[in-house]
Amino acid sequence: MHAKSLHRLPLYQQVKLQVLERIAEGEWASNELLPSEWDLADQFAVSQGTVRKALTELVNDGVLYRQQGRGTFVSAPLDDWAGLAMVSPGLLAEKPDRLLREFLGVSRVHAHEELAAAMGLRRSAPLHRIRMLWRMQGQVVALDDVMLPVERFDAIDTRWLRQMPGVWSLLQQHFGVRLRVQAEQWRAILPGREEMQLLAVADGVPLLQYLRLSCDMQGVPVEWRERWCVTDKFGLIRQGNP
Structure with a gap:
């Protein structure tokens, strides 16, 4: 997405798209633990609550998953044969x-x-x-x-x-x-x-x-x-x- 279009979006959606971009570029591999919400908030210069909302949407979309007490991980890519x-x-x-x-x-x-x-x-x-x-x-x-x-x-x-x-x-x-x-x-x-x-x-x-x-x-x-x-x-x- 063009930078000007990105800045028109709510902050949590901007964070969501940037996380997706970094996953797509291979910065975080499948089943890899993401940095903490506080670390990501510092990286994106937003609040921890904004990061949590963005990550929650990505969890709901199946792009990420959470493990209690451990953090948020990148989901493995899905299979075109769907079972x-x-x-x-x-x-x-x-x-x-x-x-x-x-x-x-x-x-x-x-x-x-x-x-x-x-x-x-x-x-x-x-x-x-x-x-x-x-x-x-x-x-x-x-x-x-x-x-x-x-x-x-x-x-x-x-x-x-x-x-x-x-x-x-x-x-x-x-x-x-x-x-x-x-x-x-x-x-x-x-x-x-x-x-x-x-x-x-x-x-x-x-x-x-x-x-x-x-x-x-x-x-x-x-x-x-x-x-x-x-x-x-x-x-x-x-x-x-x-």
């Missing part, structure tokens, strides 16, 4: 392998009627479309199209997408927005030609399509995700509630 995992068919107790993400690109699209209604946007509102592949044991197993409103996240940088493990962690670290799943749906579907090529599947082979709407901690819709999963060799499970 879902892929395992060998029938082996429900199998520990899932780590999925590797391949960022394909980001472009701007316009919200169609269904998507706009789900996200509370006007029809044809501009969206970022982020496309990613997921690999497991060297094999492509999923393709994601992630839609984010440009109005709220205009400053998304492709460098961030390449550096971060996923979109959820990017939104948390760079914007202070922690997501939770609001609604989800699965269905078997025949993919389009482009999806077939990216996932290396034959014509006529159905894929498992996963649709998900996620919101922030205040219940405002933030992300629409379409995921195509190749499930001929791996099954999809949920490990717990996101």
Whole structure:
């Protein structure tokens, strides 16, 4: 945010944004203890109460967490799979392998009627479309199209997408927005030609399509995700509630 715009905000919001910026720049790593509220108050030249209000909002957003008697810590970035995992068919107790993400690109699209209604946007509102592949044991197993409103996240940088493990962690670290799943749906579907090529599947082979709407901690819709999963060799499970 521009310095002049920052100074128009209430003091606690200025502190909140500066803490987010320092986390994004790597000054404080995941699960690292922040300086005390008094030390931060000295650093930002504000009152301890102002710092506490800023940190409390970041705790409520899930960016930070508190431990009684120890202090305030940086939360670990979230996982784009939100509790879902892929395992060998029938082996429900199998520990899932780590999925590797391949960022394909980001472009701007316009919200169609269904998507706009789900996200509370006007029809044809501009969206970022982020496309990613997921690999497991060297094999492509999923393709994601992630839609984010440009109005709220205009400053998304492709460098961030390449550096971060996923979109959820990017939104948390760079914007202070922690997501939770609001609604989800699965269905078997025949993919389009482009999806077939990216996932290396034959014509006529159905894929498992996963649709998900996620919101922030205040219940405002933030992300629409379409995921195509190749499930001929791996099954999809949920490990717990996101």
